[in-house]
Amino acid sequence: MKNSETIWDLVDAKKAIFEALSDRVWGMPEIAYTEYRSVAEHTVTLKQQGFRVTENVAGIPTAVMGEAGEGGPVIAILGEYDALPGLSQEAGVAEPRPLPGDGHGHGCGHNLLGSAAMLAATAIKDWLAETGTPGRVRYYGCPAEEGGAAKSFMAREGAFNNVDIAITWHPASFTEVARAHSLANTRMDFKFTGRASHASAAPHLGRSALDAVELMNVGVNYMREHMPSDARIHYAMLDSGGIAPNVVQAAAAVRYAIRARDLAGMLALNERVKKIAEGAALMTETKVAISIMSAVSNLLPNRPLEEAMQRNIERLGPIPFDDADRAFAAKIQATLSENDINNDYARVGVVRKPDTPLCDFIVPLDVRGEPMVGSTDVGDVSWVMPTVQAHAATHAIGTPGHSWQITSQGKMAAAHKGLVYVAKAMAATAVDLINDETLMARAKKDHQDRIGKTPYVCPIPTDVRPPLQPRRDAA
Numbered sequence: 289m290k291n292s293e294t295i296w297d298l299v300d301a302k303k304a305i306f307e308a309l310s311d312r313v314w315g316m317p318e319i320a321y322t323e324y325r326s327v328a329e330h331t332v333t334l335k336q337q338g339f340r341v342t343e344n345v346a347g348i349p350t351a352v353m354g355e356a357g358e359g360g361p362v363i364a365i366l367g368e369y370d371a372l373p374g375l376s377q378e379a380g381v382a383e384p385r386p387l388p389g390d391g392h393g394h395g396c397g398h399n400l401l402g403s404a405a406m407l408a409a410t411a412i413k414d415w416l417a418e419t420g421t422p423g424r425v426r427y428y429g430c431p432a433e434e435g436g437a438a439k440s441f442m443a444r445e446g447a448f449n450n451v452d453i454a455i456t457w458h459p460a461s462f463t464e465v466a467r468a469h470s471l472a473n474t475r476m477d478f479k480f481t482g483r484a485s486h487a488s489a490a491p492h493l494g495r496s497a498l499d500a501v502e503l504m505n506v507g508v509n510y511m512r513e514h515m516p517s518d519a520r521i522h523y524a525m526l527d528s529g530g531i532a533p534n535v536v537q538a539a540a541a542v543r544y545a546i547r548a549r550d551l552a553g554m555l556a557l558n559e560r561v562k563k564i565a566e567g568a569a570l571m572t573e574t575k576v577a578i579s580i581m582s583a584v585s586n587l588l589p590n591r592p593l594e595e596a597m598q599r600n601i602e603r604l605g606p607i608p609f610d611d612a613d614r615a616f617a618a619k620i621q622a623t624l625s626e627n628d629i630n631n632d633y634a635r636v637g638v639v640r641k642p643d644t645p646l647c648d649f650i651v652p653l654d655v656r657g658e659p660m661v662g663s664t665d666v667g668d669v670s671w672v673m674p675t676v677q678a679h680a681a682t683h684a685i686g687t688p689g690h691s692w693q694i695t696s697q698g699k700m701a702a703a704h705k706g707l708v709y710v711a712k713a714m715a716a717t718a719v720d721l722i723n724d725e726t727l728m729a730r731a732k733k734d735h736q737d738r739i740g741k742t743p744y745v746c747p748i749p750t751d752v753r754p755p756l757q758p759r760r761d762a763a
């Protein structure tokens with residue numbers, strides 16, 4: 289496959305730039321909507337590579353888009369660079385050792401995610417120029433994947449309009465085409481207001497907001513028996529009304545995450561939870577204010593794109609890890625439980641292989657694993673246009689998501705190999721789409737068939753703004 293080889297050479301030609309970008313972003317971990325330094329690194333690199341750059345995408349100062357090429361179809365490659373709180377960790381050591389500082393760390397590997405996506409976009413840009421092929425490629429630097437739903441806001445504001453296909457990936461412990469299993473998810477806050485009074489001298493005058501929160505939680509817990517078994521509801525106390533038991537709590541608040549298999553199921557469940565909140569307010573003679581903080585849709589699969597991506601992964605073969613990569617991965621595995629490793633295999637549906645700390649094989653397309661029950665804002669993109677997502681092995685098999693072990697492995701040679709590998713898989717899939725009108729048409733038809741009866745409606749109400757964070761003074 290001549291085209292594949294050309295595009296892979298173009299990836300190899302620039303890999304050092306993007307391995308270095310990934311390492312720099314690893315070293316400046318910034319959490320949701322505070323990614324000012326990380327987006328600056330991505331913006332400078334886009335400009336150096338000759339992209340036409342749009343900053344402040346969808347009014348979000350830590351989002352950026354770079355476009356290259358003329359005419360033809362538009363292929364979007366999606367990247368991320370947000371970190372997580374509490375996952376600071378020294379690189380390359382197999383024991384928990386947080387670095388000094390604010391405690392943030394790249395415990396989901398998004399330093400790799402953004403860099404590999406931009407490497408793929410750069411190679412596609414160079415291929416379009418070298419071959420004189422009409423077509424455009426866009427790199428989207430998307431902030432706040434962790435709990436910020438930035439892509440959902442970007443989709444709502446039209447940032448992905450006129451894009452034909454979206455391609456992305458996520459760092460993982462196995463190399464495979466990602467199965468489109470994710471749950472639609474809403475985060476909703478319930479703020480109850482009552483009336484304070486002396487809890488002993490005048491209890492009859494008080495109306496307890498804390499009682500309302502407790503009754504709401506009890507009501508929702510009773511509802512669990514009567515909701516779809518694959519839905520998920522969890523809550524956290526935002527405000528329990530203070531620390532004085534002798535004051536009737538006049539204010540209390542609870543945050544809910546409500547997840548369901550699809551958008552329609554989630555919207556129905558949201559209404560039931562709201563009714564329970566209103567019931568709790570009625571019982572306690574308090575008032576409740578309900579606000580949606582963020583929401584994401586479930587992922588839609590796209591069979592033609594998944595097959596195209598799988599073909600490229602199989603042409604590339606497994607990631608070429610060496611003994612040094614395996615030795616460090618084995619040390620990381622020694623910090624994990626047997627359950628961690630067994631669960632990881634069960635998730636992808638592959639029988640456990642002995643003495644295999646790193647994935648040196650490719651997961652077949654149609655094995656049946658246990659579906660992922662998390663949520664991602666890539667879901668909303670997949671409702672707007674045909675979308676495909678790869679997983680490339682960048683860390684030891686069994687490494688839990690959101691862990692110090694991921695932070696520790698994020699700058700290793702193995703992670704860099706996964707970064708370069710997946711850039712090749714994504715770039716070659718984009719080239720196939722640009723070259724093959726039938727493939728493009730089949731991907732669009734598959735998408736249309738899935739959304740036909742239920743067109744995309746952004747689950748975030750129009751008056752809800754992303755929780756943007758101010759720029760801190762540069763140190």
Ligand SMILES: [Zn+2]
Nearest residue numbers: 396398433458
């Ligand atoms: Zn992630």
